[in-house]
Amino acid sequence: MEIRDLLALGDQLLHIDEPKFRQIVQLLEQMGDHPDIQRTIAVLRPRMAELRINRRPTLKRLFCDPFEDLFETFGKSEPAPLSVIERSLMNSLWSMVEAQIGKDRLKGYRGALQEGPQQKAATEAFWAETAAVVADIAAEMQAGRVAEAFRLRVTPDRVRAVADIATILSIAPDIRDLKAVLSPKPVTKLHQDHLDGIQDIARRIARGRPDALKIFILVAASRLSEPAVLLGGLWDMDLGRADRAALFMDLSGTVMAQIEGRSRSLKGGPGAAPDRLAVADLAVDLVASLDATRDAMERSRNKSFDQRLKEVRGSVHEMVRTQVLQGADGGIVTALDGLGDGTGDRAQMAQAENQARALRKCATIADQLGLRGELKAVTQKTTATLTDKARAALGRGPAGPASRTGYTAIRMIELIAGSAEANKVMDEILGGGRR
Amino acid sequence: MRSLTNFAPSTFEDRGAAVAFTTPVLAQTRVRKDSREQLEVLVPNLSEGRGVYVVPWKSLPLAFPMTVHDRMLHDLIAKGEGCSPDDIRKATLEAARCGLAGPDAVAAAEAALRDDDEQRLLINYQLIVEALKAVGLESTEILRAGLASAEGQRLTRDLMSKAAHSLGLEPTELYSRIAELAAYVESIGLATSPKPARLRRLMRDLQGFRDSMTDWATDNVSEAAPIGGFCAEVAEHTVNHARTVMKQLDQAVASFEVLIRQWDVKRVVVRKAATRLSWLLDGWEYLIALWADAVAKSRHEQDLTVHEIFRVIPLLPKNEGQGDQASAADALMQNNRRSVRAYVDWRSGQLDVDLVMRIETIKGKAA
Numbered sequence: 167m168e169i170r171d172l173l174a175l176g177d178q179l180l181h182i183d184e185p186k187f188r189q190i191v192q193l194l195e196q197m198g199d200h201p202d203i204q205r206t207i208a209v210l211r212p213r214m215a216e217l218r219i220n221r222r223p224t225l226k227r228l229f230c231d232p233f234e235d236l237f238e239t240f241g242k243s244e245p246a247p248l249s250v251i252e253r254s255l256m257n258s259l260w261s262m263v264e265a266q267i268g269k270d271r272l273k274g275y276r277g278a279l280q281e282g283p284q285q286k287a288a289t290e291a292f293w294a295e296t297a298a299v300v301a302d303i304a305a306e307m308q309a310g311r312v313a314e315a316f317r318l319r320v321t322p323d324r325v326r327a328v329a330d331i332a333t334i335l336s337i338a339p340d341i342r343d344l345k346a347v348l349s350p351k352p353v354t355k356l357h358q359d360h361l362d363g364i365q366d367i368a369r370r371i372a373r374g375r376p377d378a379l380k381i382f383i384l385v386a387a388s389r390l391s392e393p394a395v396l397l398g399g400l401w402d403m404d405l406g407r408a409d410r411a412a413l414f415m416d417l418s419g420t421v422m423a424q425i426e427g428r429s430r431s432l433k434g435g436p437g438a439a440p441d442r443l444a445v446a447d448l449a450v451d452l453v454a455s456l457d458a459t460r461d462a463m464e465r466s467r468n469k470s471f472d473q474r475l476k477e478v479r480g481s482v483h484e485m486v487r488t489q490v491l492q493g494a495d496g497g498i499v500t501a502l503d504g505l506g507d508g509t510g511d512r513a514q515m516a517q518a519e520n521q522a523r524a525l526r527k528c529a530t531i532a533d534q535l536g537l538r539g540e541l542k543a544v545t546q547k548t549t550a551t552l553t554d555k556a557r558a559a560l561g562r563g564p565a566g567p568a569s570r571t572g573y574t575a576i577r578m579i580e581l582i583a584g585s586a587e588a589n590k591v592m593d594e595i596l597g598g599g600r601r
Numbered sequence: 602m603r604s605l606t607n608f609a610p611s612t613f614e615d616r617g618a619a620v621a622f623t624t625p626v627l628a629q630t631r632v633r634k635d636s637r638e639q640l641e642v643l644v645p646n647l648s649e650g651r652g653v654y655v656v657p658w659k660s661l662p663l664a665f666p667m668t669v670h671d672r673m674l675h676d677l678i679a680k681g682e683g684c685s686p687d688d689i690r691k692a693t694l695e696a697a698r699c700g701l702a703g704p705d706a707v708a709a710a711e712a713a714l715r716d717d718d719e720q721r722l723l724i725n726y727q728l729i730v731e732a733l734k735a736v737g738l739e740s741t742e743i744l745r746a747g748l749a750s751a752e753g754q755r756l757t758r759d760l761m762s763k764a765a766h767s768l769g770l771e772p773t774e775l776y777s778r779i780a781e782l783a784a785y786v787e788s789i790g791l792a793t794s795p796k797p798a799r800l801r802r803l804m805r806d807l808q809g810f811r812d813s814m815t816d817w818a819t820d821n822v823s824e825a826a827p828i829g830g831f832c833a834e835v836a837e838h839t840v841n842h843a844r845t846v847m848k849q850l851d852q853a854v855a856s857f858e859v860l861i862r863q864w865d866v867k868r869v870v871v872r873k874a875a876t877r878l879s880w881l882l883d884g885w886e887y888l889i890a891l892w893a894d895a896v897a898k899s900r901h902e903q904d905l906t907v908h909e910i911f912r913v914i915p916l917l918p919k920n921e922g923q924g925d926q927a928s929a930a931d932a933l934m935q936n937n938r939r940s941v942r943a944y945v946d947w948r949s950g951q952l953d954v955d956l957v958m959r960i961e962t963i964k965g966k967a968a
Contacts (some may be wrong), residue, residue, distance in 0.1 A: 183896045213897075419839060505700075515704040523954060570707075573700040580701075581671050582955065588669045 179550040180205075180213050180457040183564050187213065195222050208253075226260050229296055230554060232338040233331055235351070235388040247388035248420045249381070255318060259300065262315045266299050268464045290339055291292065297335035330381050337378045340367050344386055352391040361399045369406045371398060379405070380416055387417075392456045394421050397462035408526055414466060418459065422474050425455050429481045442497075444525035445489040452482050453531040483535045490524050491540055495548035497521045498578055505571050515574070522548075522581035545582055551577050553591050608787065613877075618689045619915065620678070621964050622671045623702055625956045629887055629913035632658065632684045636794065639682060643914060657776045659776055668957055670701035685876070687788070702961045708919035709965035715723030719799045720790060721783070722748075727791050728779045735759055736767035737859040756771045768861055778864050782854075785868075785875045792851040803882050804843050804891075810889045811836035825904035835914055836885075841920060843881045848875040884915040884966035894963055 191214060197203050207214075211280060216222075221227060230237075236251045262271065297559065307325045314574055316478035318324060336343060345351075345361030364386050371382050383400065387393035400414055458478055462470055500516030504511070523547060529587040532541040559572030572595075580588035618830075620642075631643045640658035644665075656664050662672055678684065679689060679694040681778030696702070697710035726748055730740045736836040738760050746753035765775040774895050775923050790798025797805070811833050818829035853860055860867045895906035 181897055329959070401654060512704045512708065523958075526954060570700045574704075576669055577701050577703065585666055585668050589667075589672055592669055592672070 173265075175411055179210055183472070191221075210562055225275060225279065225292070227282055227336075228278055228292060230256060230259055232293065232341040233334045233385070235385055236330070236334075236346075248327060248384045248393050248417075248424055249330060249539060250326075250387075251331065254323075255327055256331075256409055258315070258317050259303070259331065262298050262303060265315060266302075267295060272486055291330050292385040293335050293338035297332055297338070300328065300335055304332045314579065331380050333375075334385065337371055337375055337382060340371055340382065341385055342366050344382070345389070348386060348389040349583045351389045353389055356390065356395055356399055361403065364396075365403045365405070368403065372406045383417055384412065384420065387421075392454055392458055394425070394458035394462070395456060397459060398465060399463055400465045413592045414462075415468070415470070418468070418471055420460070420461055421455070421480070425452060425459065425478050426474070426481075428452060428455075429478050429485065441520070442490050442494070442524035443520040443527070445485060446527040449486050449490070449535075450527060450531055451483050452478070453534050456482070457534070477533065483537060486528055486531070486535060487540065488535060490528050491537070491544045494521055494525055495551055498548060498582075499551055500557070502552070502571055502575055502578070518578065519581060522578050525582050528582075536542075549579050549583050549587070549591075552582075554574075557590060610916075612919055613880035613883075613921075616918050618684055618686045618880075618889070619913070620674065620689055621666070621693045621887060621967070622674065623957050623960045623964065624665065624667045625960060627661075627665060627671065628960050629884060630680060631884075632689065634684060640679065640806070644795060659743050667850035667879050668701075670706075670961075673699065673701055697964070702768065702859045702964070703958070705965040706961055710875055716799070717787070719796070721772075721787055723794060724783050724790060724798070725924055727794060727942060728783055729757060729761065731791075731854070731857040732775065732779060732861065733765050734862065736764045737926045748924065761840070768858070770861070775861070776870075778861055781868065782860075782871065786850070786854065787848070789850065789875060789878060791854060800878055800882055801847075803886060804840065804847065807836055807843070807882065807885050810885070811840060812891055813892065814907075816895075823900065823904050825907040829907045831916055832907065838882055839915070842917065843878060843923045844896060846874050846878050846881065850878070869891055881917075884913065887963060888914065890963045893906050894966070938965070 178186065182190075187210075191207075191210065193205055194203050203376070228309075232249055236249055237246070238250050238252055242495070275288055275292040277284040278292050279285075303313070303316075304325070307316075307320065307328055312320050321572070326500070344364065344367055347362060347367070353360065364383075368379060368382060371379050385398065387396045390396060397414070397418060400410075400417065403410065428448065456475060459471070460475055463475070465468070498518045498521050501514045502505075504514055525541070525548070528537070528541055529545075532538045556572045556575035559568035559570075559575065562568075571591045576588050576592050579591055602784065604870045614633060615632030618626075619629045620632050622628050627642075630645070632640055633643070635657075640782065642656050642658055642661055644654040652726065658675070661675060663669070667675065674692060674696040677696055678689065682740045684956040694710045694713055698714070713796060721782050724883060729743075732738045738948065740760070741754050742758045742817055745762070746756055748754075762772045765772040768780075772929050786798075788798055790796075791831060794801075814833035815830050818826045818833060819911070821829070847849070850871060853867060860871070889908055895903050897908075
């Protein structure tokens, strides 16, 4: 296959079967660093990450290994790391590191890519040298001197990210141990052995590089499905000489900022119809994060974040109220009417189903958000309207001309209020001669 | 690991026909008739133990919380006359069509019913052509005039009368034999058909499933690999059996003149082969679609899917000469125990709506 044909396939490659997908990735890797190939790999990357394809070992990959958990995520479903590093920044930085160390000297590190007794020492030496180079680059950037080779606009976030990379590389062997403790990623529940492992490594870092402790904890948190969960564990950890309280506050601030950022992410623009199911999913995630953070705060008897927690909770409350609950019945009932007069389509119906599912999803967090009454009112109102529709449509018998509308109304009741309620309505309407 | 595989039926009727329920715990469970001709359902053991629950059909809604769609399907099957794979399919399409399993299920059911109608027309035409060919008559005139046109129908009547005469039959008898034959092979179609019918397509897909699963299980170190290998093996045996039956059927139809002349004897052969084929391939549509969906997903999801397929895989009954499948499955289970997969929200005991919708999507693809 010609490279042009391969590239033309674009995101269709995401849907081919796994063995073929692996072959294509292998083929692309052998084709080198052409920008078109890099672009195609960027398209394929989410699936490559999902399938955990073992890539050909390169020094660039080894360079990224300690901080790869902080790379920006692909989909909204994955939690973003607490401190994000852009891939483009890493690409730019690696060119600079490569140039500064020099190709000949880098060749000396080839042993780090091959299995054998030399691998560990060579890898650690490589990380140590790259850490020193990146630390110099970070110092220059902080002093306002930016090399031309850094092809991106310099922003405070990017300066911070380069400094973070330097710090992480300097504790890279510890990060390797951390990955062994927190595997496979994402860790959904923190067990005692996880916490003990993190504590041991953190104490080691606190002795040698106390300034690296925060970024170490951020890397650890990014390997969890809910980064805020680590906060709770952190309060009980014995970190030796480190100022646990300061670290806890610092990390709590980062977690809070992330939760605040996420709570702002789905504020619908004017006129834009919100994807109600996505809003509900986000709300459920945010409430989980808020609960984990609040638990940690309660354990530490810390009240300094109370106000911010309250504000975020308020903003999630508002988000659910305006984007999930408000007008929920209208969208669902309109889709049903479209079905009756033949104007409705499948997309509209799928959207209505999503609205119904969003309502149900929010039932799990309504209590925490103080929306129980409002949700109950919306659910009851929608269910009552749907029941009327179903009764009108199925009243003339289950095989009548409007039966499709009637059955769809019952399905919507099922999605909103559950199967038991829907079955009850169905039984009431169709009586003894059920269905 | 709860599974329908730890139960070794002797015949297809004992095994029961798979029902495409959308309630996760009931998905692909099997229905059959008991000794008093009452329907009963076989549910894999819920507590990870051996054996299966045999629940009277009437009591099923009392024993398990079901989706509204499933209650409707349950009623339709109860009201129906039988519980063969064809009877179950008819009820399944009728239930899906009403809208209780969502708009995609409606579209899939309507497409399947349209396909059935097209196949019915095609098979009738092909059998008429075969009848005419058997006595040396040409059918191109009919085609030219259009099968549905008045002229085409007049031509068909004339030619069929001539054919009946040559075969020493009354035209009405010839028509009735062709109609009966068409009903038997409707879901299988003829080997020469330009558009393969449902069971032929299914057999081809099953071969694809076997190949894909074999590839997946080879050199795979996950704990699901031996289970995947076993599933591929069951598919292999099923394909081999189905191929033999299909061959018998194709041969019988190919000797069309003999088939019509010796109708009383041959109809039994054709009917048995057609019935056996539908039993052999019963339950595989869903599993093939489930696997096709998992192929593009992560390793972990593929492992879970393999376990799910194993849970309800249609093993060949003992009388089909594969008596070892059940004990092989049993041995596999002993070696590969894994934790229970939750089908209900453990906090509320409510059905997991996301899982129900996933089943609906797969079911739509399999229709």
